[in-house]
Amino acid sequence: MNLKAELLRLLPRNGWLGLGVATLLFASVPILNSVTAADSALHTPDYLVALFGKFLCFAIVAVAMDLLWGYTGVLSLGHGVFFAIGGYCMGMYLMLSIGDAGVYRSKLPDFMVFLDWKELPWFWKPFDNFGFALLAVLAVPGLLAYVFGFLAFRSRIRGVYFSIITQAFTYALMLLFFRNETGLGGNNGLTNFKSLYGYSLADSGTKLGLYCLSALGLLVVFLLCRFIVVSKAGRVLCAIRDEESRSRFAGYNPTSYKLFVYTLSAVICGFAGALYVPQVGIINPSEFQPSSSIEMAIWVAVGGRASLLGGVLGAFVVNGAKSWFTVALPEAWLYILGVLFIAVTLFFPGGLASLLQKKKAAA
């Protein structure tokens, strides 16, 4: 089979076109920021770059959530765990790379000096190494998801049971990370980072670089998930979503398929978390709150399930609204979010993506 046919199977012609347009759109933000003069009408302000960089990370999470929920029918209300752990792995590296430039001029991270610790805990030590930190960003969430998923899927926990168990999972980890004794900064988390692999995080160049990495990451993750979805395995995933028992009788083992997707989505979330932390400059246990994980589900619901593009749209729309409302109308935001949860599920199950598809069908 030739490459062109392969690529067309991955995405239709229009899809590639759209992807190109989207890439240009995302690229325009940093280009306009660095090329145009500060007072030009086309100039994108710095804060917008930072905001969009954040949204890109959320969009990566949304794609992973969509793969899991939209295509496999597994609603995890604990994916914040993997996002946060990826963030913490990166945060630990960033913390150690501060060296003795911290407030207390100590080799140890500031919070350890504050707690009067004399030595780095054992699990901190290898995070000195950037390569190890990058590996941990993917491996730790993956491993955790594998063990948790193995136990859960093996005993055929599904549907709402799986959702509430994952919620309890993130809740328990939140409590764990809130403790000072856990050794990860307690409720303040990790912050005051200075540099990433030698590049100062305060530099606008580094910020643009991180933005570009996030955009590139989103592109890769999107194509990867798309690849899985259009493959034969993707068909099996949909079968499991629609009729788990029947696919089991047909000879497929839903447990291993689910476990694979769950673990992969966790790895992707860890990756997104690692990109997120240097951009926002802090990681703390609030990321483990059950509410943050549920919000990830609403990104997908708003954008439209079982359409990876929907996840991206949803992440941008919901978070854009959140950024705007929490400043302009802080009291109203919870109402809007609440109504969004209800309205999307009641009246708009297809999400934003279904609008696009309808238009296409009409045309």
Added chain:
Amino acid sequence: MNLRSLLSLLVACVFALVSPSAHAQDLHQAAQDLGSSDKAKVQLAVENIAKSSDPAALALLEALGKDSLRIDAAGTPFVAGESNLLSPVFGGSAKPSGALTTPLVDNRLRRQLEPALASLKLGFPDAKVRLEAAKDLAKSRNDDLAGLIRTAAAKERDAEIKTALGLALAQIDLHGADKPLKLAAIAAISAAADASFKPDLERMTGRQGKATEADLDVKNAAASALGVIESRLMLISFIGNLFYGLSLGSVLLLCALGLAITFGLLRVINMAHGELLMIGAYSTYAVQKLFTVYFPAHQDLYLIFAVPVAFIVTAAIGMVLERSVIRFLYGRPLETLLATWGISLILIQTVRLIFGAQNVAVANPSYLAGGVEVLPGFVLTYSRLAVILFSSAVAGFVWFVLQRTPLGLHVRAVTQNRQMAAGMGIATRRVDVWTFGIGSGVAGLGGVALSQLGNVGPELGQQYIVDSFMVVVLGGVGKLAGTLAGAFGLGIMNKLLEPAAGAVLGKIVILGLIILFIQRRPQGIFALKGRAAEAM
């Protein structure tokens, strides 16, 4: 009977009549002497008062010790009470005349006063006073009083006072040099298993620092007494944790009952269930507020009225939610999860706007304040006790509704097979609404209970929601017994693990245990067998 003996009897009678008043006369004189500036005279007076058995003698010396004794110009003693209100020591309505003197108590007198007071109290006819004195003596060690206590202990008939005196004595003897006395002291301590001796015994046996006791027999006896005390302490903390576990379990039961009913019937997980708890607690607060404004005299009764109010308010909210949102989502459990989460956000924000983001104060009514000390160091608080009773009553109510009413019959029928029940003419839609109402109302009752145990704030429900889900997961659905077992199992396990692993690790351990438990018994807990499993 001859004349002589008759005469002597008469004399005796006269003496018997006269002598108390003669004693009283002495007491009055001695009291007057207390005000004297002659120190020797004062000391003699204290000595004389200590010999008396008059209740006024005790009052005199106690007042003297507290520097609240006043003596007027006529030599009548008074006790200065609160805001310098003077009351005469010997009763009556005497008013002070002339200048008041406050007897000066120097250290020497104070030293004399202590044994005098102790002997007066220990010889007092009222057993309550004796017991209190014995307990006071056991609190702090005073070697000078050893002889006095020993005599009193030998004379004492009341077993409780005797034990207390024995402990007071043990405290002294433990530090003495006499070996048999020491052993007897340790035996007394061991019999009473009094935890206050733990540090002393630990020092003697060398558990803390170097052993201060050289004699091997004494040391061994001390070690075994220490063992007895420690096992008693463990027992007390175990019983305490069991009790806290029971009370946490009953709170969880109240939270999870409604959840289990609605989930069993409708296959719907209501994420806003925690907020219904919170609204129940706020209803209690609102009723309390109404009582403070309109019936301040009957403030304590508010709780009784809060119970039906909370039930009706939350049941009504639940029914409205069912009609307006949830019924459109039957058969789509995951979407319901998200929609009800949205509802919970709206409810939280609404309560915040009405009552403010801060916690509000719900006071325990006077009949629930305090508690009863069952064992030394372990108090059963009435509020927790009441919550346990209340949740049992609510569980009984739910059982009654489900098992003994026509509605319950319909609910069970629809839970087992919705289509079949509909085919038999049951109005399943109506059953759904009422069930949701009852489940929500029970959550409201849980809120009333929570308001008595802790803070009431807009985020109240969020704290309990995860735990009550775990109860449903653990206990399964459709059976009241499962929810009961799940709630109490989780509550007690939580509290028993807490001292060993800490509150946070305890929670994590429990989650791990639940996941492992599911590995062992997946069918028994969640998945219904056969076709019912597919319906989920």
